Amino acid sequence: MMKNIGFAGWRGIVGSVLLKRMLYKNDFYNTKIFFLTTSQIGEKCPIYANINIHPTLQDAYNIQLLLSLDIIITCQGSKYTRIIYHKLHEYGWKGYWIDAASYLRPFPNSCIVLDPINLHVIKKKIDMGIKTFVGGNCTVSLMLMALGELFKQNMIEWVFVSTYQAISGAGAKFIQELLLQNKFINDNIHNIINDNTLNILTLERKIANVMENKLFPKKHLTIPLINNVIPWIDQKMNNGQTKEEWKGQFETNKILDNKFIIPIDGICVRVPTLRSHSQSFMIKLKKELSINNITTFLQSHNKWVKIIPNDYENTKKYLTPQATNNTLNIAIGRIKKLNIDKYCFSAFTVGDQLLWGAAEPLRRIFKLLINIF
Numbered sequence: 293m294m295k296n297i298g299f300a301g302w303r304g305i306v307g308s309v310l311l312k313r314m315l316y317k318n319d320f321y322n323t324k325i326f327f328l329t330t331s332q333i334g335e336k337c338p339i340y341a342n343i344n345i346h347p348t349l350q351d352a353y354n355i356q357l358l359l360s361l362d363i364i365i366t367c368q369g370s371k372y373t374r375i376i377y378h379k380l381h382e383y384g385w386k387g388y389w390i391d392a393a394s395y396l397r398p399f400p401n402s403c404i405v406l407d408p409i410n411l412h413v414i415k416k417k418i419d420m421g422i423k424t425f426v427g428g429n430c431t432v433s434l435m436l437m438a439l440g441e442l443f444k445q446n447m448i449e450w451v452f453v454s455t456y457q458a459i460s461g462a463g464a465k466f467i468q469e470l471l472l473q474n475k476f477i478n479d480n481i482h483n484i485i486n487d488n489t490l491n492i493l494t495l496e497r498k499i500a501n502v503m504e505n506k507l508f509p510k511k512h513l514t515i516p517l518i519n520n521v522i523p524w525i526d527q528k529m530n531n532g533q534t535k536e537e538w539k540g541q542f543e544t545n546k547i548l549d550n551k552f553i554i555p556i557d558g559i560c561v562r563v564p565t566l567r568s569h570s571q572s573f574m575i576k577l578k579k580e581l582s583i584n585n586i587t588t589f590l591q592s593h594n595k596w597v598k599i600i601p602n603d604y605e606n607t608k609k610y611l612t613p614q615a616t617n618n619t620l621n622i623a624i625g626r627i628k629k630l631n632i633d634k635y636c637f638s639a640f641t642v643g644d645q646l647l648w649g650a651a652e653p654l655r656r657i658f659k660l661l662i663n664i665f
């Protein structure tokens with residue numbers, strides 16, 4: 293039977309990547325799609341060949357319409373979920389809710405999906421009648437994909453992580469602003485950038501002054517991110533962590549359905565890259581393993597993990613955001629034992645946070661659900 297699907301947030305950065313993947317994989321077979329919007333009600337929908345689409349954009353807050361849908365996919369964000377999810381359930385909606393936002397992740401009746409890691413948990417939750425499936429935090433999902441086998445074998449004592457998170461992790465408006473910041477600087481130095489007679493410090497000072505200019509674009513970021521890093525992502529928690537850092541331990545253990553919590557902490561940093569998140573790990577194992585054993589374990593877990601040899605040529609070629617952008621690859625390298633403790637090793641991983649870190653687990657749970665009801 294044909295299923296009615298609502299898709300909110302399809303225009304945002306995660307939604308756009310998800311839509312592109314679903315079209316490529318022909319996931320909309322035997323469905324009718326209602327594209328939902330919070331800002332363009334009544335405008336024409338994008339047209340895609342061989343897909344049954346309601347011709348105009350529908351109000352994402354239209355409860356009557358939402359009640360008629362079998363599955364709602366939303367990449368609209370937590371604010372939307374917070375309003376609509378409860379209202380729909382108060383009206384007795386029985387459909388499946390698939391969400392990229394973080395709001396529902398801590399709810400006991402939600403399942404955080406990352407099927408290469410927790411398909412058994414997902415299946416158990418489906419059998420229990422759970423109907424709320426949420427993608428995990430981007431760095432958590434990428435970490436689990438990279439270190440999957442060590443978690444599966446219960447070999448990890450704890451993890452400390454430093455993240456290097458791209459601006460697309462903050463959404464479409466922020467990407468635009470970072471590009472505007474770049475342009476603002478270039479517009480102000482283009483006549484001196486090639487002047488070899490200029491002292492290099494004069495150029496550096498000029499850029500610093502431009503970044504202080506009151507017209508510098510920073511409506512969303514509030515400070516320059518270009519030529520800068522911001523070691524803070526999301527709200528402050530009352531234990532000194534940011535919420536992004538808090539998610540590391542909470543979500544990892546929920547995804548794994550762990551009875552005994554694996555401690556995870558770190559510092560999450562926004563950097564001025566466009567796409568793909570990088571993470572530097574310090575990992576303590578429960579027993580000593582050789583580097584060969586560690587890499588064999590890591591490689592064996594899933595087909596997307598790519599072990600990058602620990603040398604300069606391979607690192608600069610394959611272990612960068614540029615190398616993983618727009619791919620499903622999870623690159624992991626810089627694997628070495630640490631002087632600090634024989635049970636500890638370091639690793640650096642990079643993955644496209646819009647794919648395995650956001651859209652891909654949602655696409656795959658959609659596919660699973662559409663085939664079972």
Ligand SMILES: NC(=O)c1ccc[n+]([C@@H]2O[C@H](COP(=O)([O-])OP(=O)(O)OC[C@H]3O[C@@H](n4cnc5c(N)ncnc54)[C@H](OP(=O)(O)O)[C@@H]3O)[C@@H](O)[C@H]2O)c1
Binds near residue numbers: 332392461465
């Ligand atoms: N970005 C990531 O890497 C990532 C990873 C994991 C989870 N998430 C979560 O996924 C949810 C969606 O995140 P997102 O990064 O995709 O947000 P986003 O790009 O800001 O898009 C969200 C909504 O903003 C509106 N919008 C406003 N200006 C826009 C513009 N210039 N271009 C496109 N859309 C615009 C659109 O809604 P209308 O069409 O209704 O106006 C869009 O659906 C969030 O809860 C986020 O926390 C994000």
